[in-house]
Amino acid sequence: MRAASVGFHCPECVxxxxxxxxxxxxxxxxxxxTITLIALNVVAYLYQQSSSTPFNxxxxxxxxxxxxxxxxxxxxxxxxxxxxHIGFNMYLLWMLGRPLEKAFxxxxxxxxxxxxxxxxxxxxxxxxWGAPTLGASGAVLGLAGSMAAVYFARGxxxxxxxxxxxxxxxxxxxxxxxNVSFWGHLGGVVGGGFAALVLxxxxxxxxxxxxxxxxxxxxxxxxxxALGVIGAEANFFQVALR
Numbered sequence: 001m002r003a004a005s006v007g008f009h010c011p012e013c014v015x016x017x018x019x020x021x022x023x024x025x026x027x028x029x030x031x032x033x034t035i036t037l038i039a040l041n042v043v044a045y046l047y048q049q050s051s052s053t054p055f056n057x058x059x060x061x062x063x064x065x066x067x068x069x070x071x072x073x074x075x076x077x078x079x080x081x082x083x084x085h086i087g088f089n090m091y092l093l094w095m096l097g098r099p100l101e102k103a104f105x106x107x108x109x110x111x112x113x114x115x116x117x118x119x120x121x122x123x124x125x126x127x128x129w130g131a132p133t134l135g136a137s138g139a140v141l142g143l144a145g146s147m148a149a150v151y152f153a154r155g156x157x158x159x160x161x162x163x164x165x166x167x168x169x170x171x172x173x174x175x176x177x178x179n180v181s182f183w184g185h186l187g188g189v190v191g192g193g194f195a196a197l198v199l200x201x202x203x204x205x206x207x208x209x210x211x212x213x214x215x216x217x218x219x220x221x222x223x224x225x226a227l228g229v230i231g232a233e234a235n236f237f238q239v240a241l242r
Contacts, residue, residue: 029098029102031097031098031101031102032106033097033101033106033109033110034093034094034097034098034101037093037097037113038090038093038094040078041078041080041086041089041090041093041136042086042090044078044079044080045079045080045086048079048080058071058072058075058076058078058079058134059072059075059076059079059132059133059134060072060073060076060121060124060125060132060133060134060184061130061131061132061133062124062125062128062129062130062131062231062232062235063129063130063232063235065125065228065229065232065233066125066129066232066233066234066235066237070228070229073117073118073121073122073125073225073228073229074117076121076133076134076135077117077120077121077134077135077136077138077139078136079134079135080134080135080136081134081135085135086135086136089135089136089137089140090136092140092141092144093136093140093143096140096143096144096147097109097113097143099147100112100143100146100147103150104199104200107214108199108213108214108217111195111199111214111217111218111221112142112143112146112192112195112196112199113139113142113143114139114221115142115191115192115194115195115217115220115221115224116138116139116140116141116142116143116145116146116188116189116191116192116195117136117138117139117142117188117191118191118221118224118225118227118228119138119142119187119188119190119191119192119194119224120137120138120139120141120142120181120183120184120185120186120187120188120191121133121138121184121187121224121225121228122187122191122224122225122227122228122231123138123183123184123186123187123188123190124138124181124183124184124187124228125228125229125231125232125235126183126227126228126231126232126234126235127183128181128182128183128184129231129232129235131181133181133184135181135184137181137184137185137188138181138184138185138187138188138191139188140188141185141188141189141192142188142189142191142192142193142195143192144189144192145188145189145190145191145192145193145196146192146193146195146196147196148193149192149193149196149197149200149201150196150200150201153196153200153201153204153205154204191224194220195217195220195221198213198216198217198220199213199214199217
């Protein structure tokens with residue numbers, strides 16, 4: 001028997017009528033991607049603390065990316081410099097990630113996140129080539145840029161977001177605290193804004209077919225990743241030729 005709003009129905013009756021029985025847990029959204037991203041960051045941080053191997057092997061460092069260690073564009077976004085660093089980033093990811101994942105679904109949400117991550121890394125390898133950088137701030141602030149673009153596109157007030165104050169604080173940190181990557185933060189915001197433009201703004205205004213949104217956003221993500229590698233290599237060869 002199947003529980004219904006009034007009494008119970010037999011399985012055959014439910015199938016014949018095309019009804020679907022919803023359980024309470026079905027009505028509660030589970031942000032699985034956001035939880036997975038947070039878990040990956042926490043596991044990476046715990047590994048950093050327990051491993052005898054220096055975690056700077058995965059840090060974003062332009063000269064090493066220029067030598068071919070392109071994977072640092074990814075690994076650096078899952079490393080953190082301390083408990084406050086990871087705690088602040090993961091709290092902001094939880095606040096921003098849940099509504100975006102619910103609104104856009106898994107694929108678009110991941111495109112927003114990783115486009116922001118690569119854009120932040122590209123800004124660092126181009127404009128701050130010699131500075132070791134780590135943390136999820138670029139990707140997380142990219143989600144903030146995406147949310148701001150969506151709010152603006154739909155005529156809503158960005159200040160309505162519960163994370164608005166936290167985002168402003170995170171953007172201001174590079175201007176207040178030394179050794180916080182300004183370019184990583186700014187690049188992430190710009191990347192997230194561009195991703196939202198492709199995935200939301202243009203399709204909703206019928207300026208781009210909706211079926212092209214995901215392929216174009218995927219190409220944008222790869223473009224920022226390539227830009228990160230090219231920027232690092234260009235700076236590397238420029239220094240080598242001096």
